[in-house]
Amino acid sequence: MLQAYWYMTKMRLLTSLAYRFEVFASVGTNLILMLASVFLWKAAYGGGTQQINALSLQDLTTYTVLSIMLASVFVCGVQDTIYYKIREGQIVTDFYRPIPLLACYLADDLGGMLSAMINKVIPLFVFAALFFGVPWPASLAGFLLFIPSCLLSYAILWLLSALIGLIAFWVMELGNMGMVKDSIVRVLSGSIVPLWFFPESVQTVSKFLPFQYTYQTPLGIYIGNIGIQDALAAMGVQFIWVALLFILLAACWKRTKSKTLIQGG
């Protein structure tokens, strides 16, 4: 059983590694985003060494660099995969497989994630270290909590992505609803500007949404802005979101499967 999943993960890993040119361009794009954001923060601090919301320029640089690395690692292709497979009618062959459909797609995304670790994160880390110094974590404990927190973040993002993907079963032509979701996540997750800087009212609302637990929580833990106690509490909330979204996905999946319509022949 697990072997089947590992095979899919491995295939995805190998195909992603084959496209070198795409990788260079992707690293280049992320590098531009990274440089632009860091220089924006530099301009915002204006060469001063003051701290704003207890954050120094170095903290925010680390935050930005790590945020861009996480964004390239968190591969959530599932929404597009479902959409294309339904559009092309290929979803039927995936249903033939003796293993659950969504688990296949998860295995595929995990392969994408592994390859991104190798060919995107490492170059980005090297460039970031050259330009702005090595983005060290605030403490060892922070780093050790950062890793599981990232895994929970990925689970939240992936489940959201799968839920969006399921809409395709109902409407056939999903368009870019996935990108709509992505642009909301980008803002409300604090991946560009941490939510700590947002107006109070937005912060209050955001506490009850899953988004801030995807980027801000692990990154806040990494730079030490979220202490150990708070980190554990935040990870608890992350876990609750994973559980809720999982139940929601399972319920939706049950009802959606019967809606499957095969296009093309």
Next chain:
Amino acid sequence: MGSSIRHYFSVAACFARLAIQRQLEYPLFLFSWLLMIPIQYFSGIWMLKIIVDRFQPLNGWDFPELTFLYGLGLISHGIFVVFFINTWHIDRMVIEGAFDRLLLRPMNVFFQLVASYINFIGLIDCIPGIIIFIYGCQLVGFEWTLLNIIKLLLVLLGGVMIRAALFISLGTIAFWTKRNASMVGFTLSMLERGTMYPISIYPYAIQVLFTFILPIGFISFYPAAEFLNKSSEAFQLPLSFALATPVIGFACFFLSQWIFRFGMKSYESAGS
């Protein structure tokens, strides 16, 4: 000459009708763009506001001025994606052999390339652009005199030309490499960061790059600095910047046309 121009117009109109029909075929597709584009750009300017409110003006650019700059950059992006979006897809046309079709027809190849897909969905990019720009104009107290309006139109024209020139040159690479889709994404994010933030926040080397080598700074930054009378910015050039943009735009555009024709010479059909 007259009949030839009329012919080109009628072909463009025919292409446009087809493009509209294609784009209206999937309503949810249109709807998703209608949601995504405004979310993306309004949140972009909102985040600049958050940063400026919590910190300080960026290198002397306060929020009203940033809004003006952001809007100006976004409008030229919007106009560009309406008319020139097919320059992003040259690689696909080369691989699928669709480019052969253009070569067989007795018309200018570049004209066919851009006219065959007028992207009406791109007007959605213009909407947040115009709203943000007008809001920015209100905030900075922009004077809508005839001279200013003419300058503004010339700047927008030049800005669109600069963007088009960049993507045409980039698309030409596909004649050799057969693929450059990821380069398009790369250039898009560079353009976004280079036109919507003041380039004076970047290090000297990047400012030189964006002024003299890839003249992205002329799309929005230098014209905005001129309109807002911000004198102590990056580089002092002898010409009035608002006038320099269309000149540079046309120069780049003609250069890119030359590159495109040069690239076509090495085009070999990938179709079977």
